[in-house]
Amino acid sequence: MKIAVITGASSGMGREFALKLDRDETFDELWVIARRRDRLEALGSETRAKVRAIPLDLTKKESFTEYKALLEAEKPEVAVLVNAGGFGRFGKFTDISLEDQLEMIDLNDKALVSMTYLTIPYMKAGGRIYEIGSLSSFQPVPYIGVYGASKAFVLSFSRAIGKELEKENIRVLAVCPGWVTTEFFDRAVSDDTITYYNKYVTAEQVVERALRDMKKGKDVSVCGASVRAQVRLTKLLPHRLVMAIWCKQQKK
Numbered sequence: 001m002k003i004a005v006i007t008g009a010s011s012g013m014g015r016e017f018a019l020k021l022d023r024d025e026t027f028d029e030l031w032v033i034a035r036r037r038d039r040l041e042a043l044g045s046e047t048r049a050k051v052r053a054i055p056l057d058l059t060k061k062e063s064f065t066e067y068k069a070l071l072e073a074e075k076p077e078v079a080v081l082v083n084a085g086g087f088g089r090f091g092k093f094t095d096i097s098l099e100d101q102l103e104m105i106d107l108n109d110k111a112l113v114s115m116t117y118l119t120i121p122y123m124k125a126g127g128r129i130y131e132i133g134s135l136s137s138f139q140p141v142p143y144i145g146v147y148g149a150s151k152a153f154v155l156s157f158s159r160a161i162g163k164e165l166e167k168e169n170i171r172v173l174a175v176c177p178g179w180v181t182t183e184f185f186d187r188a189v190s191d192d193t194i195t196y197y198n199k200y201v202t203a204e205q206v207v208e209r210a211l212r213d214m215k216k217g218k219d220v221s222v223c224g225a226s227v228r229a230q231v232r233l234t235k236l237l238p239h240r241l242v243m244a245i246w247c248k249q250q251k252k
Helices: 012-024 037-045 061-074 098-122 145-164 184-188 203-215 225-236 239-249
Strands: 002-007 029-034 050-055 077-083 128-132 171-175
Touching: 002 012, 002 098, 012 029, 012 037, 012 077, 012 203, 029 037, 037 050, 061 098, 077 098, 098 128, 098 145, 128 145, 128 203, 145 171, 171 203, 225 239
Parallel strands: 002 029, 002 077, 029 050, 077 128, 128 171
Antiparallel strands: none
């Protein structure tokens, strides 16, 4: 049974990945994972492949026990894994609860590592892994500090395991967009800490770019010429200056 596994599939980039992959390829099933069962099941009316809704909270350890057991029972061929589950919170580090800070790390990093680790044994040559990072992966970001650091982890981890998996012909792509028009902001924004957003892209644009970049054999996908220019600048400029520019933009 050939499948694609997509976390964070109830909305945003995860949902868009499910729809685009189903449009471009043939799968026996799409295993879609998020907390909201109703949204996962609704995907079934929009896809050719059968949708298996797997409502899991990936901040909970028992979710990975359940996912591992499902893999062992079904023994699928996972052709594609998309780790799109994640969230952010904007604000001064000491103003955001410790619980929220640690939950960001749990979902953005620990869950991503767990899903990747458990899934790779069920992938064959030609398998593909999309790990969702961020423009924040490339620089320290005051007032989005833990979120940015969690996404820097995703970038480093993705590149490293991508190199390790070359001999097995399993490709790994870090998808690192800027501001994307998704429900991300519903949870991230609770005050006026962050007020400057230079450019938005859509989830559809990000996913289309990621699919193209995977076919080209790239290890990082950045959507938008202006965002790619910003990434290049963060490599050339001292991070102290990059942070100063960011804070000036946010009037800090």
